[in-house]
Amino acid sequence: MKLSCSKTYSDIPFAHRQHHHPGHCQLIHGHNWGIKLTFACRETDANGFVIDFGGLKFIRQWIDKNLDHACVLNREDPKLEHLLRELDGMIQPLIVENCSAEGLAKYFYETFDPMVRKETGDRAWIESVEVLEDSRNAARYEA
Numbered sequence: 464m465k466l467s468c469s470k471t472y473s474d475i476p477f478a479h480r481q482h483h484h485p486g487h488c489q490l491i492h493g494h495n496w497g498i499k500l501t502f503a504c505r506e507t508d509a510n511g512f513v514i515d516f517g518g519l520k521f522i523r524q525w526i527d528k529n530l531d532h533a534c535v536l537n538r539e540d541p542k543l544e545h546l547l548r549e550l551d552g553m554i555q556p557l558i559v560e561n562c563s564a565e566g567l568a569k570y571f572y573e574t575f576d577p578m579v580r581k582e583t584g585d586r587a588w589i590e591s592v593e594v595l596e597d598s599r600n601a602a603r604y605e606a
Contacts, residue, residue, distance in 0.1 A: 464505065467590055468513045471499040472526055478554075479535040479562040482542065491534060497595035498526070498571055502579065504587040514579070514587050521578060535562040568594040568604035576606070 478493035500522070502514040534554040536543055547556060559570045569592075576589040591605040 465503055466505075466507060466513050467501055467503040469499055469501040470514075470516055470519065471497055471595075472523065473497045473595075475526060475530050477530050477533040477535055477557075480537075480540065481563060482537060482540045494597045496530075496567075496597075497593075499593040499595065500571075500575060501590040501592075502587050503590035504583075506586060508583075508586065514583070518582065521582060522575060525574070525578070529557055533557045535559060535567070537562050537566075564594045564596045564600060564602035565604070568592045568602045572604045572606060 473495075475496045475498065476493060477496060478491050480491045481488040483489075504513045507513060508515065532555060534546075534550075535557045536546065536559075538558050538560055540546070543558070546554075560566060561569075571594065572589055572592045575592070580588055589606070591603055593601055593603045595601045
């Protein structure tokens with residue numbers, strides 16, 4: 464038996480740039496992002512919870528520190544070094560493999576799953592991550 468629950472972090476303002484895109488998405492632009500985390504376990508905690516939502520402050524702190532008003536850029540962006548040098552002190556960069564919604568869903572899974580496993584003693588884990596780009600578009604990653 465497997466149980467699951469989810470929590471959504473909404474209205475996270477950060478920018479990104481899709482350097483391969485032939486249109487306007489190649490420009491640095493922002494969205495109000497959402498991150499929906501689905502947690503799973505085989506055995507609930509003493510309260511009957513898959514995860515205690517009140518105990519997830521470590522995720523909110525990571526989001527606030529790394530994403531709030533950040534600029535997320537692809538590691539292989541040919542303008543990366545130039546942007547970091549020229550905009551030093553004007554952006555909070557977060558460098559990832561792929562800053563598309565799909566790439567971010569995978570990145571957040573790889574970031575949050577070990578944190579959740581550690582906090583719960585491997586009792587619970589991240590089942591999936593859905594990234595919402597504003598309110599219209601979403602991408603999902605499942606392990």
